[in-house]
Amino acid sequence: MHIDAYLYRKRRIKNGLALIFGSAAAVLGLGFLAWILGTTLIKGVSALSPALFVEMTPPPGAADGGLANALFGSVLITLLATAIGAPIGILAGLWLAEYARHSKLGLVVRFVNDILLSAPSIVIGLFIYTAVVVTLNQYSGGSLGFSGFAGSLALAMLVVPVVTRTTDEMMQLQPPAMREAALALGIPQWKVTLQILLRAARAGVVTGVLLSIARITGETAPLLFTAFGNQYWNADVLKPMATVPVTIFQFAMSPFENWQHLAWAGALLLTLFVLLLNLSSRFFFRNRDSK
């Protein structure tokens, strides 16, 4: 009896310690989240001003300034990247789910796609630099090179795996009976896929696209040597273009106080946008799902 009581107490203490450890880990994790978000919020809000959306990024030493050109560049490049990447991702996802669900090549593509999902984005930047920026530069005799378009291509490479994955998953969730019923009516397969199955899965597919936008909004590394950066307003996608993340990167490391303020303001805008997108895609999907 004596030994039993001892063992029992030992097990209980061990369990208690484990529970404390688990709870402490959760508190720690959430604490860091609160710390990071809190810092961004406080420093960002104090740097917010209408000038942010109107004025251009300031040159070194100049007072004030805004992020207008960077915001515009970010929106344009993100939209372009989504326009390029999302259709490719959807098509690839459709192929995986409808034509290659169990084939060997399908497994390989799915596997490679999963790896690309977390591949280092800076290498994607280098890829586009060597494949697009350098090539364009050579063939145009030096007049073209870094460009907003190259930046969009780099980001599109990050959109593709996210959209492919979600499309594949969502299409696989569609009931086989629906597919079979449609085919039995003699509808050609492309129509079945696009107009019946994809339509049924569209909430999930849209969620995937929204998540991919959230993913690329804050990406900095692939833009450094593709879109490069630009101090001025530029709407020509074949020229270097400023973006918010790259501007943050340059400004945060600088010794100028107003640059650092702008960096925090940009950080706040990015964070809010990404959080909003993540939350709304979650709600969007849940509402569609429950119907």
Added chain:
Amino acid sequence: MTDQTLPLSAVQEQRIRRDTRADVWFRRLLFSAALLVLLVLVGAAASTLWGGRHAFMTFGLDFITSAEWDVGAEKFGALVPIYGTLMTSFIALLLAVPTAFGIALFLSEIAPPWLRGPVATAVELLAGIPSIIYGMWGLFVFGPFMAAYISPFINDYLGAIPVIGVLFQGPPLGIGMLTAGIVLAIMILPFITSVMYEVFRSVPAQLKESAYALGSTTWEVCWDIVLPYTRSAVVGGAFLGLGRALGETMAVTFVLGNAHQFSLSLMMPSSSIASVIANEFNEAYTDLHRSSLIALGFLLFVVTFFVLLAARLMLSQLSRKAGN
């Protein structure tokens, strides 16, 4: 049966032919999109290898084993960034894996049901924050915090230990491999946590309930039932985090200090592969310098590829067990 079918009218036949042709083209279109996915992987590897050929051919193996990175003398050896990348990722894993395990334990076994949803959502939101925010926070908030409170403490106590003390000696700069490792740990924590939580939930309830019915404590169920059942996926999740950590640029670049001197100490500034590329690429004016940076990218890509490959293989083992 076939001889009983009515002959098709010309219009119908034309329609069938058109549908078939459309189907073939549709299939080709989808297939080429899927091939593009493969092409991205091959293209990234091939283009960085091609771009880095100059450096590989000039330095050979020295590129990996030499610690001399001298832009002026056109000498490029990548030992310091390689060491920095591995060390910061190692620190990050060391800190993040147990914490992620704790949070997953909390979410799946400890927390009351009403708390699970919000906490799990918060963890996923943390995963969505752009890495550059982590970097800025590290530079402006966490770095100074380390310099003021943590570094002197570590220096005094851990630095005094023989042998491993070398790792912890250095001026309280606030930036360096330890700080970068901690920031990375915070960044990969949500990824690992959500994988672990997900696989913990996949454990059949009967298994856990049987153990509880035999009188097991929560900890025993977790350690002896849940963990062995999910082992390969848990390791896979950790590897997934490692893959992220190795290739992460922004969270690290801000707090690493971009130094090319080799030092064992974790308190000293260093550099990682990604941070060197991010810092120097646009200021690299010689072909060899640029080529060396692209070659670094190639090394990074190859290493992360194998880490992620291992991660995916281990993760797929669990789903095979579950019968999917």
